[in-house]
Amino acid sequence: MNTPATQSPPQLTPRAIILSVVLAMILAAANTYLGLFAGLTIATAIPAAVVSMAVLRLLGGGHILENNIVQTGASAGSSIAAGVIFTVPALVILGHWTDFQYWWVLAIAGLGGILGVLFSVPLRRSLIVDQQLAFPEGKAAAEVLKAGENPASGIRVLAAASALGGLGKLIAASGLRLVPDSAAFGGFIGKGIAYMGTNLSPALLGVGYIVGLNIGIVVVAGGILSWNIAIPIYSAYFLDGNPDLAARLVGASAEDAAGAIWSAEIRYLGVGAMLIGGIWTLISLRKSLMSGIRSGLDAARAGASKVVAETEKDLPMKAVLIGLIAFTLPLAGLYHAIVQNFAVSIPMTIIMIVAGFLFSSVSAYMAGLVGSSNNPVSGITIGTILFASLVLAALMGSNAPLGPVAAIVIGAVVCCAAAVAGDNLQDLKAGYMIGATPWRQQVMLAIGAASCALVMAPVLNLLAKAYGIGVPTPDHPNPLLAPQATLMASVAKGLFGGELPWDLIWIGVAIGAAIIVCDEVLKKRGANFRTPVLAAAVGIYLPLDLTVPIFLGGLLAHLVERAAGVHNDPDAAERIHRKGVLFSAGLITGEALLGIVIAIPIVYSGSADVLSLPEFLHFGELVGLAIFAVVGWILYRVAVKGALTSSS
Incomplete structure (x- = not known):
């Protein structure tokens, strides 16, 4: 039930701000590890809401609107992490940086993130109030906040899952080395290669549970396309045409040969699929996007001449415009520091503003349709880098050494802005459902x-x-593969005199186009199952062993729905998944945070084996598979118990 507009319960309190900032930093670190590892990040609003309810209750209360403020700020952890890790590591991969320079990263992430908040302000009324888009994570967070009478139960689930996820990371190859990180099986069939493998990460299982079976199937299908179709074909018929790669594979095992072929050649199929996916995203949303922008600006202009309820007050448009100018000027200075040429830095700034607003709007709209965890921010960023590269190549020359760097920096700011804009609208949806004040959330x-x-x-x-x-x-x-950042670096470098396997990229474009056609056919038929092209492209681009546990997690989510008897009822399925989603978020957070903790002694000692137990305590893949299966069983049992309780 919405809070009446005439009341002013506590929202933006000092303790809410402090707790939100602490949670945001922790969740940003966790999502940084997850994104570099698997190329995916997850929305963090629900675990943040649960922690907020428990902590504020210990401090003497905590109104639902105060808890909402905490989860609003804390959820920035996933969006800022996504914006940075999808792009900024490309500057190291390109060799422009030898490490991550603090003030540059701070400026890119901070300014880009705040611009994303400002860009999203005129979109709130259109997408949330007028068009009533779903914003699934925002809706779920609101339901968690409404049902917050007993946050202790949620904290226990989150803590237990975090401990289990952390233990899984500790015993793996980067920690005690009791079990390997993955289990893989391969062999040669004539000149072809047969390969199958799975990572043993509890976090990936949790990711799969959260994104669901549909996305899990599409992602693993992309992996199968690369590893079980494209790699065997390349090995059997085209490897001889690449003598350097063929020489490297002499005497290699089937698993190593498959990995080398994927790394050198086949992953570029995913590049092509992502390129067409990013372009298609913009084309398919053009009408809804322009309508949303127009109605949002109209509502903002009308708001200045009428009394507005507390639950409808956004940041004033005048303040938004002043903020845009104030935060754009430092970015113009950053761009000039790169290219040392106002004739280039000024167009770079204009590109950033236009692309930032356009793609923030796309991101917000997509978050409303499919949620932040499935939001194709990487496809949006590829489109930005492509456009920026073409403009910069015209201004600087196609062989300019700093061209790729300039394009990546533009893409990084836009990526941060787009990720935050989508996240902001999720939070504003939750606030809209419980009667919060929009400007305070912003x-x-x-x-x-x-x-x-x-x-x-x-x-x-x-x-x-x-x-x-x-x-x-x-x-x-x-x-850590950093798949999106590696892709951004390849695209930017390839457009400035570098070499890319364009034949494979064009084949990937054709594959992506076929997937788009398939998805449109399913859409017209009203099918529940869809084939989002960017999910398939991520699967094509990732190692197969990372996509298999995502699929298995999605399969567990489906089995939980069937156990609760709601597999044909989307609204009920969303309700019964609450405990499973919370447990999955704990697996992800625990593994990611312990991965960061383990990194400290590794860096301090200079040895990757610093925590390794004696070799006779290193067990093989079968033990790792058994432990992985136990984690999956525990996730299923916890989720089923919560599902049956919710559906009864």
């Missing part, structure tokens, strides 16, 4: 975004030194 999200920006560079440097990021090296042969 201020809190800006504070949360700026706070997260403070910790991004130290976390990135810690992970880079402990595990490596993007590019395998002798010290880090199996780095």
Whole structure:
């Protein structure tokens, strides 16, 4: 039930701000690890809401609107992490930086995030009030806040799952090495390669549970397309045409050969699919986007001449415009520091403003349709980098050494803005459902975004030194893949005189186009199952062993729905998943945070084996699979118990 507009219960209180900032930083660090590892981040509003309710109750109360403010600011952790890790590591991968420079990362993340908040203000009325888009994570967070009479139960679930996820990371290959990180099986069939594998990460199982079976199937189908179709074909018929790669594979195992072929060639199919996916996202949303922008601006102009209820007060449009100018000027200075040419830095700034507003609107609309966890921010960013690269190539020349760097910085700011805009609308949806004041939430999200920006560079440097990021090296042969950042670096470099396997990229474009056609056919038939092209593209681009546990997590979510008898009732399915989602979020948070903790002794000692137990205590893949299966069973049992309680 909405709070009456005439009341003013506590919302933006000092304790809510402090708790929100602390949670935002922690969740930003956790999502940074997860995104570099698996190329995915998850919305953090629900675990933040549960923690807020428990902590504020210990401090002597906590109104639902105060708890909402906490989850609003804390949820910036996932959006700022996504904006940074999808782009900024590309500057290291390109060799422009040797490490993550604190003030640059702070400026990109902080300014981009705050601009995302400002860009989203005129969209709230259109997308939430007028068009009544779903915003699933915002709706779920509101339901959690409404049902917050017993947050202790939720905290116990979250804490137990976090401990289990952390234990899974501790015993794996980067910790005690009791079990390997993955289980893989491969063999040669003539000149072809047969390969199958799965990562044993509890976090990926949790990711799959949260995104659901549909996305899980599409992602793993993309992985199968790469690893079980494209790699065998390439190995059997095209490897001889690449003598350098063929020479490297002499004497290699089937698993190593498949990995090398994927890394050198096949992953570019995913690049092509992402390119067409990003372009299609913009084309398909053009009418709804322009309608949303127009109605939002009209509502903002009308608001100045009439009395507005407390539950409808956004940040004043005058303040938004002043803020845009105030935060754009420092970005113009950053761009000029890169290119040292006003004839280039000024157009860069204009591109950032136009693309930032346009793509923030796309991100907000997509978040309303499919949720923040499924929001195709990476596709949006690819489109930005492509457009920026073409403009910069015309201004600087197609072989300009700083061209890729300039394009990546533009993309990074736009990516942060777009990710935060989508997240902001999710939070505003939750606030709309419980009677919160929009401008207070907008201020809190800006504070949360700026706070997260403070910790991004130290976390990135810690992970880079402990595990490596993007590019395998002798010290880090199996780095955190940073798939989106590696892709951004490849695209930007390829458009400025670099070399890209364009034949494979064009094949990927064709595959992406076929997936889009399939999705449109399913859409016209009103099918529940869909084939979002960017989910498939991520699957094509990722190693197969990362997509399999995501699929298995989605399968568990489906089995929970069937156990509760609601697999044909989307609204009921959303309700009964609350405990499963909370447990999954705990698995993800626990593993990610312990991954960061483990990185500290690795960096301090300079040895990746610092925590390793004696070799006779290292068990094989079968033990790892057994432990992974137990984690899956526990997740299923917890979720089913919660589902049956919710559906009874």
